[in-house]
Each structure stands twice: as structure tokens, then as C-alpha cells.
Amino acid sequence: MVFKLWSVLHFLYMLSPFAIFFGIYFLVRKRSEKTKYIVGAVLGTISVFILVIRNVDIFVRQGWGVEVIPLQVCHIGSLIAGIALLTKNRCLIATSFCFNMLPAFLAMLFADALANYDTILKIRPQTYIWGHIFIIVCALYGVFVIQPKFNNRDLLHSLAFIGTMSIIAIICNSAFRACFAWEPNYFYLYNYKGTPLKFLYEAFPSSTYGWFSINWFYTLTLFTVFTAVFIGLFFFTKWVVKKINR
Numbered sequence: 001m002v003f004k005l006w007s008v009l010h011f012l013y014m015l016s017p018f019a020i021f022f023g024i025y026f027l028v029r030k031r032s033e034k035t036k037y038i039v040g041a042v043l044g045t046i047s048v049f050i051l052v053i054r055n056v057d058i059f060v061r062q063g064w065g066v067e068v069i070p071l072q073v074c075h076i077g078s079l080i081a082g083i084a085l086l087t088k089n090r091c092l093i094a095t096s097f098c099f100n101m102l103p104a105f106l107a108m109l110f111a112d113a114l115a116n117y118d119t120i121l122k123i124r125p126q127t128y129i130w131g132h133i134f135i136i137v138c139a140l141y142g143v144f145v146i147q148p149k150f151n152n153r154d155l156l157h158s159l160a161f162i163g164t165m166s167i168i169a170i171i172c173n174s175a176f177r178a179c180f181a182w183e184p185n186y187f188y189l190y191n192y193k194g195t196p197l198k199f200l201y202e203a204f205p206s207s208t209y210g211w212f213s214i215n216w217f218y219t220l221t222l223f224t225v226f227t228a229v230f231i232g233l234f235f236f237t238k239w240v241v242k243k244i245n246r
Contacts (some may be wrong), residue, residue, distance in 0.1 A: 003120045005111060014108050017136035022145075024137070028145060036145055037049040037088065043141055044085030047134040051078040054127035063246065066176065071169050073103045078131050082137035091151055091157040093142035095136070096234040099104065099162055099226070104135035109197075141238050147245065150238045166223070170214060180209035189219055197222075 003009060028039050051070060058067050070076050077100030080188045084092035107113075142148070169186035176182040188194055190213075192201035197218070204217040 001119050001121050003111065003114045003117065003125070011109065013111070013133075017108075017133045018140075020133065021137045021140045024141065025144060040085035040088075040138075040141055040146060043134065043138050044082035046082075047085075047131070047138050047145070048077045048082035050127050050131045050134060051075055051082075054124060054131065055129075057123045057127075064184045065228075066184045069122075069172075071165075071172060071184070073100070074107055074132060074135060075188055076165065077104055077135045081142075082244060084142050085138055085146070088146055088148070088228045090148040090154045091161060093139075093146060093148050094150060094154050094158045094234055094237065095161060096139040097143050097237055098158065099138040101136055102229065102233075104132045104139075108132050108158050128238070144244070147241050148232065149241065155231065155234050158234070159227065162226075170219070171212075174212045174214075177213075185201045189222065191215075192218070 020126065024039065024043075028036050031039075034058050054075075055070065058065070062068075069080060077096070080092055080100055081096045083089070084096045095197050111128075114120065114125055114128055120126065124155060148154075165189055166189065173184050173186055173190040176184050185191055185193055188197075193197045201215060201218045204215065206213050206215040
């Protein structure tokens, strides 16, 4: 079974996380807080389990490499989404909704990697499909069902967390190239591959300092844009939770 971009299957795939979430929402919206937590914990466990299955399969087939270390945006998104619902941590719920959900949907929208498989009936394409679905489902569940009362400190903690992970990704992008000759592009911060941002990356040349390389213009622009989007979505979630609880 081959996945084709912009086919009926592709459109159903993009709609599926929202359909799944709304189905779950209407089942649990009047249930007890304990039941809501249990359902969320199950969803979170599935999200983490999908990532574990994916990485174990890659490790068994290929050994250690770029894909086994979950520093890609959506791979770490599976962990964040899962742990957020297991712990009901406000910072992680905010990060899951404000940072991880949009890249997950974009990966479903521009699913070139999925279209390159000769069949989607294998472990890796299946984990791609379900991993992105559950990132979105978990992010929506955290905001609309758990309904944490966010405060501005949660925003600062979430931004600090993402900033720290981004710095780690930037360092690993160059370090893994220098040490292991791998080709990582964690958080899409080493180059534009996998994104439609070639013009942005090529606007200014990258700078190299020994083993470390960075395109300052590209990196700082992405940081600025995603910080603005993150802040906007964060205050949107605060507004949504207040509206729901009125």
C-alpha cells in the first residue's frame, strides 16, 4: 500500500487526529477527573511507546545513528506529549500544544517522507503515521480536557525548556558531524532540508568556528518566528481554558 500526497488517504490522514480527539472528548467530557487522567495517561503512554518502537526498529536494522537519538522536533514531541499527560505538568502541556503540535501537523501536510516508502504497511511508516497523530491528539487533550490553569511563569518555563533543547540540538548538529560523520538536522537548525526555507537559509552564509557551524541569520529568524507563534498560542490556550470554565 503506497501513500500518495494529496490523495483521499492523505486528506483523511490530516483530519484523523482531530476526529480521534473529538471522539475521545465527547466520551470523557462529563467523566470524573480520575477517569480523564487515566484516559490521558493511556494516550501519553501510547505516544511514548510509538517512539520507542520506532527507534528500536531503526537501532536493530541500522545501529546507532541520527534517527535513534530523539532530537528531531516531532520525535521529542512524542516524548513531551506523552510525559505531559502522564504527569499533568503545565509546562509540558503548554510546550506540547504551543510548540510540538504545529510541526506535527506540518509533517502530516508535507508528508514527503511518508510518500517515499514503497509501502506504509511497515513499522517505520506506521510509527510516522501514528506518532504524528498522537502528538496532536495528546496536545489537544492536555488543553481541552485537562484544562490546566496556565500562568505567565509556565510560559517562561516552557520557553526556557525549548530554548535549552534548541541549543542542545544546535551543538549536536555540528558535534555529531565532526565526531561520527553523521548528518543530523535536529530542530531543522543546521540547514533548510525538510522545510520550504531555502531562501532564508541562503540569504546569508553559515559561520564556522572549528568543528562548530551555524547560520546565524537563519537560526535567529527561526527562533524569533517560533517564539512569537509560541507566545501567541500560549495566550490563546489561557483564553480557551477560561472560556471553557465559565
